[in-house]
Structure formats: structure tokens, C-alpha cells
Amino acid sequence: MARCLGEPGAARAVAAACARNPVALVVPCHRVIREGGDLGGYRRGGERKRALLAAEHAATRAPAER
Numbered sequence: 001m002a003r004c005l006g007e008p009g010a011a012r013a014v015a016a017a018c019a020r021n022p023v024a025l026v027v028p029c030h031r032v033i034r035e036g037g038d039l040g041g042y043r044r045g046g047e048r049k050r051a052l053l054a055a056e057h058a059a060t061r062a063p064a065e066r
Contacts, residue, residue, distance in 0.1 A: 001032050019043045028052075 002010040018029035024044065030052045034040040042049035 015041070031056075 002008055002014045005014070007013075014032065018032055021027055021029045021043075024030065030042055030044075030049045032040070039046065039049055039053075
């Protein structure tokens with residue numbers, strides 16, 4: 001996300017902004033993952049982040065794949 005903003009060195013600032021996000025499901029900061037593909041942290045807990053990502057993934061799959 002920091003790189004997309006043109007500030008590749010601002011990863012900590014992006015993480016801090018995500019942690020302070022009061023409307024996490026409206027502005028889905030849980031979708032931010034680390035550059036290497038690791039999920040990274042999440043203020044509301046790693047299990048919740050995994051569950052949200054899994055639910056979104058399941059909702060976007062074709063009906064035949066469900």
C-alpha cells in the first residue's frame with residue numbers, strides 16, 4: 001500500500017493508519033498484506049483477519065467451485 005501511494009518507505013505509517021481505522025469493514029484494511037505474502041498483523045486479531053479474507057474469497061468464487 002505504501003508503494004502504491006508513492007512512499008515505499010512508509011510501511012509503518014500505513015500499518016499505523018490501518019490500526020486506527022474506526023470503520024474497518026467499510027474501509028477494508030484487513031486486505032493489506034506484507035510484500036512477501038505474509039498476512040502480517042491486524043489490530044482485531046490474526047484469526048479475524050484470516051476469517052475475513054476466507055469469507056471474501058469464498059464469496060468471490062464461482063458457484064460451481066463452492
